[in-house]
Amino acid sequence: MGLIILVVTGALLGWLGTIALKIEDGRAILRNVLAGIAGSLVVGIATSGGVFLGAIRGSTLLWAVLGAIVAIGLYNFVRQRAVR
Numbered sequence: 001m002g003l004i005i006l007v008v009t010g011a012l013l014g015w016l017g018t019i020a021l022k023i024e025d026g027r028a029i030l031r032n033v034l035a036g037i038a039g040s041l042v043v044g045i046a047t048s049g050g051v052f053l054g055a056i057r058g059s060t061l062l063w064a065v066l067g068a069i070v071a072i073g074l075y076n077f078v079r080q081r082a083v084r
Contacts, residue, residue, distance in 0.1 A: 014029075043067025
């Protein structure tokens with residue numbers, strides 16, 4: 001159950017990130033969602049001690065949210081630097 005929560009949290013944050021950044025390109029939206037999922041999973045699993053199939057703690061969820069936000073921010077920063 002915890003794994004599903006981390007994936008959904010990352011996907012929602014990735015999607016909200018595209019809305020906040022006003023991204024219209026469909027491929028960029030998918031990339032932001034995937035970056036959010038990756039950040040959420042990596043940080044969520046690291047802070048839960050590797051236990052992600054059972055229940056998830058509130059602190060783990062907060063860290064996962066932070067991880068997803070950082071991953072989305074880094075992805076968009078690198079993408080903008082590559083365009084210039």
